[in-house]
Amino acid sequence: MADIPETTEERTDYIVNDVLYGLELDPIDSERLLSYMRERHEHLFGPHSTYFVLGSYESPFKYRLDEALDVLNHRHDAYAYILATQPDLEVSDEIPGLKVKFFLHALYADSIPLILEHDTGGAVAEFGRVERPALLDRTYLFPRAREEHYDDDSLLTTQDAILARAVELAYRADDLDEELDALAERARDHGLDISTQDLESYLESELGGRTPSYSGVITDSLVHLESVNQCFSWTTTEELEERLANVP
Known part of the structure; x- marks a missing residue:
């Protein structure tokens, strides 16, 4: 498992080499990136536990994200948040600012819970991103109805x-x-x-009128995370709240 970048310099190198694949940053973008990290460091990095909650922002699925935030924020000395509430990273048009912003927050978070209810949209893109070695061991996946509980x-x-x-x-x-x-x-x-x-x-x-499903690619990754005890199925919101106890 790759080490998690800890210092500002290590995080900058990770963003440039592993996220932007060596894309050169001009001095202005480099300073904006460093400034953003310094500001976020003061806000997110400290004695409290941070939870970067991922999932679909669409209605009605965002309701479950809000429930997860509420459960995690009720923990002692905890801060759970979603990406949309964090300030945007202002960089030039050639730089994928939203992607860089995502990885910066993922690198700061102590744990990354991902609420998954279907295999389309932004949540699936986030799922692909957190499978990277530097992030995977802090990722906890919560797919809906992965297991059957009520077939009897x-x-x-x-x-x-x-x-x-x-x-x-x-x-x-x-x-x-x-x-x-x-x-x-x-x-x-x-x-x-x-x-x-x-x-x-x-x-x-x-x-929301959607016919939910998980593709074979998603299912294969679910099996992987289940095998390392980082994937927990749920069906009702109450069950989701209980399963979140598995996030350290």
């Missing part, structure tokens, strides 16, 4: 369990409409007043 009919006795099972089905059912009909029937068998329409409305609010 004996567990489907409460409304919460039925709704959680609906989310799991949204990720893996070949015929979701048919599966939701069957799930609603099982709910009624257990005395629960839940219709197929109720389940569809719930999935709309949870997933």
Whole structure:
């Protein structure tokens, strides 16, 4: 595992060589980069624990990011944040400022929790970035519905369990409409007043009309992080809050 750059000089070298692949910075951009790092160092680097939380900013997925921030910020002497709330790095147009900003914050963070609910958008790009050796050992991945928890009919006795099972089905059912009909029937068998329409409305609010999935490339990386105990599946927001206890 590559060492994490610790000093300002090491971080500058990492950005130039490993992020910008040797792209030359002119003196003005170099000074802006150093200035940004000095300012962020005072804000982020200290005795407190820092958590750089990654995930989708789209609605309704950002709700889970906000929940993760709330849970982590309730820890003693902790600071959890997302990239969007941090000042922009002002560099020339030839330099990918947002990319550099991302890596600077990732290098400062003590831990990098990534909330993953689908395989498109910025969260997937972030996932690819944190797989770099300098960052991977501080990354903790939280994919939604990676594991099935509610496929046993004996567990489907409460409304919460039925709704959680609906989310799991949204990720893996070949015929979701048919599966939701069957799930609603099982709910009624257990005395629960839940219709197929109720389940569809719930999935709309949870997933924003998206049909979620994970590509083979994503799944392969999930297996890797699971093997080193850095990947924790969740289905409901309450489960996500519990799984975040795995972030040191």
